[in-house]
Amino acid sequence: MIHKFIAVAATVGLVGVAAAVGAQDKPGSGKDPQLGRAFRVPYRLTDTNHFLVRVRINGKGPFNFLVDSGAPALYVATETAAKIGIAPPEKGFWTPIDSLEIEGGARLEKVKGRVEDPFQLVGMNALGLPGASIDGILGFTILARFKLDIDLTRDRMTWTRLDFAPPDPPVPTDEDRKNPPAEMQLMNALGPVAKGLAFLIGKQPEEQVAARGFLGLEWDEAGDAKAVRIVRVLPESPAAxxxxxxxxxxxxxxxxxxxxxxxxxxxxxxLRQGRAVELVVRRGDEEKTLKATAGEGL
Amino acid sequence: MHDERPSKPRMLRTLLVLTAAALAGASLWLGPAPAEEAGSKATATARFTMLPSNHMVLRAMLNGKGPYRLIFDLGAPITLLSNKAAEGSGTVDANAPKSFLFSMRGEAEVAKLQVGSLTAEKLPVVVFDHPALGVLSQVLGEPIDGIIGFTFFARYRTTIDYQKDEMTFTPVDFSVRDLMKDLPDRIAGPKVARQRVLAPGGLWGLRLGAAEPDGKGVRVASVVPDSPAALAGLAAGDVLTAVDERWTASVEDVYAAASGVEPGREAPVAVLREGKEQTLTVRPADGA
Structure with a gap:
C-alpha cells in the first residue's frame, strides 16, 4: 500500500511522502550562522490565494516559488531547471542544489530538489490564473527549517531559521511513478484539461506594471488647513x-x-512617465496653472 | 451546481468551478475548513502532528462533532471537507445532490470549527472527495477528513513551528476574497491585463538605467545633486541589487520596493560598485 501512496506522491508531486522511510538529513557539522536569525520575506498573494516568494537557485533567478506546506519537498519546474542549468539525474529521483536563496536574506546550502511539473502548476500557469508564472514549489523539506509567521495584513512574512533538518521524503519506484492509481490519473488529467480550457477560452494575461513618473519636488504640510507647500524643487527636474x-x-x-x-x-x-499633469498652485495672492510632464526616475 | 442534470451553461460553470478548485489546491488539498473567531484578539494555540507523508494534521471539532483530522496546507487556497465529514458534522445535508466528478457538493459553511484553543465561526468550505485524500487515508489506515487552507488561516496572524509542532493564531482584520466566485468569473471573463502603477513612497532623486542581463540588479543612470539618493552616497554606475531588503532584478522591482518605503524612513540599499557589494542608507524625502 505504501507503494500506492508513493506513486501518488510522485505523480501529484504534492501528496507528501513518508518521513518514516526517508533517511534523516543530519544538520551540517559546523553551525549554520543563519540559525536563529529572523528573515523578513516579501511575498506576493496571487489571484488564486497562493503565496509566492522569490528565490535564487545556484545564483540564478529570481524565480517565483509557491509556499506550500502540502508539498513534501522542493519542486523545480522543468523550464525553470533549464534556466538554472540543472536536470533530473539519470538515475535516482533528486537533483542536488548547491544554494537556495530566499528573498529577504535566508540561504540554504546543499539541498535536494525534484525537477518535475506538478499538474497544478501546469494547469494554473496554462490558464494564467495566479496572475504571475509559478516556477516551482517550496515544500516541507524547505519550509520546516523555519518557524513561519504569516500575517496577510503585512507585506512580508517572518521566517526564523530553526535548528531542524527535516527528513527527505522517500523515493518512489519507477514502476509506481508510471502507474499511479486511477484517482490520481484523473487528477493529473486536470493539467491537460486546463490547457484545453485555455485553448478554448484564452489565458489570463499577467498584470502589467508601470513606473510612476517623476516631478522632482519636495513638499510639506503647513497649518490647520493642511496646505501642501513646496519646500524644494530639484534642479533640471520636470517640476522646475x-x-x-x-x-x-x-x-x-x-x-x-x-x-x-x-x-x-x-x-x-x-501618474505615468511621459504623461502631462496640471498643477494649480497659489503663489502670493494669485493662482497659477502650471503644466508638467512627468519624467523618468524616483 | 445543485441540479443533478445541469443545463449546458451550468455544466460549463460547474466545470470551471471544479477546475478552479482543483487547480487552486496546488498542494495537497483535501480538507475541511475551520471557522473564524469573532471579536477577540487573543492568541490561540493548536498542536499539530506530522503524518508520515510530512503533512501537518490538526484535530478539529466541526459544529461540535468530531474530532476530524484535517491537513493544514499553506498551499491550499480553499478549505475542503470530505463528503463524510461534511455530512457527519451537519455542514451539508446527506441528501444534497453530488456532481459527476469527485462527488463534488460545492460550497458550504461550517458554523463552528474548534481547533486547539481556537474557535472559528462561519467558515466557507468546499465539499468534495479529493482523490489525494482518499489515497492518503487508505495508506494511513485512518481517515483524513479534509484540508484547512487559506480561507481559514488568512483570518489570523499564523505562526507555524515545525520544531515544537505548534501553531498560533491571532485574529487580524483581513477580508478574504471569495475565490470560488471570483475565479470562474475571471476564467470566463475578458482577457484584459490589469494595469498598475508603482508609485514610490517618497522622493529619492535618481534615474535608473537598464537591468543587468543576469538578473543581478539595475544600474543607476544618474543621481540628482543634493537629493536623498546623493546624500546617501549613491552614484551613477552603481548597480542596485536590493532596496529595503527586496531584490531589484528589474526596474519594476526597484519601484515596487520603493513603494514600501515611506518618506523619512531609512532604507538599506545594497549596491555593487566596481564589483564590490556595499550597503548604503537612503532616507527618501516627502515629495514626488
Missing part, C-alpha cells in the same frame, strides 16, 4: 521646467483639490 517654485502651495492636481499630503500623494500615484 514647469515653473514650480519654492513657497508655492498646491491647490489642485489634475483638477483634484489638494487637502493635505495624503491627497497630494494619491493624486499623483497613478
Amino acid at each position: 521646467a514647469a515653473g514650480v517654485a519654492v513657497g508655492d502651495t498646491l491647490v489642485r492636481i489634475d483638477g483634484k483639490p489638494v487637502g493635505g499630503l495624503r491627497s497630494a500623494r494619491e493624486a499623483l500615484a497613478g
Whole structure:
C-alpha cells in the first residue's frame, strides 16, 4: 500500500511522502550562522490565494516559488531547471542544489530538489490564473527549517531559521511513478484539461506594471488647513521646467483639490512617465496653472 | 451546481468551478475548513502532528462533532471537507445532490470549527472527495477528513513551528476574497491585463538605467545633486541589487520596493560598485 501512496506522491508531486522511510538529513557539522536569525520575506498573494516568494537557485533567478506546506519537498519546474542549468539525474529521483536563496536574506546550502511539473502548476500557469508564472514549489523539506509567521495584513512574512533538518521524503519506484492509481490519473488529467480550457477560452494575461513618473519636488504640510507647500524643487527636474517654485502651495492636481499630503500623494500615484499633469498652485495672492510632464526616475 | 442534470451553461460553470478548485489546491488539498473567531484578539494555540507523508494534521471539532483530522496546507487556497465529514458534522445535508466528478457538493459553511484553543465561526468550505485524500487515508489506515487552507488561516496572524509542532493564531482584520466566485468569473471573463502603477513612497532623486542581463540588479543612470539618493552616497554606475531588503532584478522591482518605503524612513540599499557589494542608507524625502 505504501507503494500506492508513493506513486501518488510522485505523480501529484504534492501528496507528501513518508518521513518514516526517508533517511534523516543530519544538520551540517559546523553551525549554520543563519540559525536563529529572523528573515523578513516579501511575498506576493496571487489571484488564486497562493503565496509566492522569490528565490535564487545556484545564483540564478529570481524565480517565483509557491509556499506550500502540502508539498513534501522542493519542486523545480522543468523550464525553470533549464534556466538554472540543472536536470533530473539519470538515475535516482533528486537533483542536488548547491544554494537556495530566499528573498529577504535566508540561504540554504546543499539541498535536494525534484525537477518535475506538478499538474497544478501546469494547469494554473496554462490558464494564467495566479496572475504571475509559478516556477516551482517550496515544500516541507524547505519550509520546516523555519518557524513561519504569516500575517496577510503585512507585506512580508517572518521566517526564523530553526535548528531542524527535516527528513527527505522517500523515493518512489519507477514502476509506481508510471502507474499511479486511477484517482490520481484523473487528477493529473486536470493539467491537460486546463490547457484545453485555455485553448478554448484564452489565458489570463499577467498584470502589467508601470513606473510612476517623476516631478522632482519636495513638499510639506503647513497649518490647520493642511496646505501642501513646496519646500524644494530639484534642479533640471520636470517640476522646475514647469515653473514650480519654492513657497508655492498646491491647490489642485489634475483638477483634484489638494487637502493635505495624503491627497497630494494619491493624486499623483497613478501618474505615468511621459504623461502631462496640471498643477494649480497659489503663489502670493494669485493662482497659477502650471503644466508638467512627468519624467523618468524616483 | 445543485441540479443533478445541469443545463449546458451550468455544466460549463460547474466545470470551471471544479477546475478552479482543483487547480487552486496546488498542494495537497483535501480538507475541511475551520471557522473564524469573532471579536477577540487573543492568541490561540493548536498542536499539530506530522503524518508520515510530512503533512501537518490538526484535530478539529466541526459544529461540535468530531474530532476530524484535517491537513493544514499553506498551499491550499480553499478549505475542503470530505463528503463524510461534511455530512457527519451537519455542514451539508446527506441528501444534497453530488456532481459527476469527485462527488463534488460545492460550497458550504461550517458554523463552528474548534481547533486547539481556537474557535472559528462561519467558515466557507468546499465539499468534495479529493482523490489525494482518499489515497492518503487508505495508506494511513485512518481517515483524513479534509484540508484547512487559506480561507481559514488568512483570518489570523499564523505562526507555524515545525520544531515544537505548534501553531498560533491571532485574529487580524483581513477580508478574504471569495475565490470560488471570483475565479470562474475571471476564467470566463475578458482577457484584459490589469494595469498598475508603482508609485514610490517618497522622493529619492535618481534615474535608473537598464537591468543587468543576469538578473543581478539595475544600474543607476544618474543621481540628482543634493537629493536623498546623493546624500546617501549613491552614484551613477552603481548597480542596485536590493532596496529595503527586496531584490531589484528589474526596474519594476526597484519601484515596487520603493513603494514600501515611506518618506523619512531609512532604507538599506545594497549596491555593487566596481564589483564590490556595499550597503548604503537612503532616507527618501516627502515629495514626488
